[in-house]
Amino acid sequence: MSDQASADAVQVGLGAEHAAVWTYGLVSAFLPKAQEAVVAEGANAHRARRDTTERWLRDAGQQPKPAAAAYLPPEGVQDAASSIAALVAVEADCCAAWRGVLERTDDNALRTTALTALTESAVRGTRWRRAAGLTPVSIALPGVPE
Structure with missing residues (x-):
């Protein structure tokens, strides 16, 4: 990272990754066993991205912001459908955060x-959008506000 704007953007990316890790943990209690492997894959990917992002920040002389104690999904999570909606939202948030780094x-x-x-979150988001029955299934420009 060469400047503070980049560092600030990466901090936003880190925050999105913290939220994603937390959200994947939350929804794992509400999704069927058949989706357990996909949920674990998403959680592990975000955990790895979070850890790598923290290292980048430290290497750049920045203090990574810690995770919050909890995060508020756009809607309450109480079943499989609301869990998938939370995953769609958190993947979209990650896309927006990493697009911000690109900019x-x-x-x-x-x-x-x-x-x-951004690409990995867009792919996971597409999978969750498909599982939710949303259209369009894929977003033309992930990370751009709709």
């Missing part, structure tokens, strides 16, 4: 990482 840095390595994070 605020010229560092090629950081841009590559942010694009990978």
Whole structure:
């Protein structure tokens, strides 16, 4: 990271990853066993992205912001449908956060990482949108407000 704008954007990305890890943990109690592996895969991917992001920040001389004690999903989570809606939302939030990094840095390595994070969240978001029966299933420009 070369400047404070990049660091601030990466902190937002870190916050989105913290929220994603928390949300995947929350919804695991409400989704059927058949989706257990997909939920674990998403949680592990966000956990790895979170840990890597914290390392980038430290390497750049920044103090990574800690996770909140809890996060508020857009709607209450009480069943499988509301769990999937929460996952759709958290993946969209990650897309927006990593798109923000792309918009605020010229560092090629950081841009590559942010694009990978955005793409991976967009793919997971598409899977959850399909599971929810939402249309369109995929978003043309992930991370851009609808």
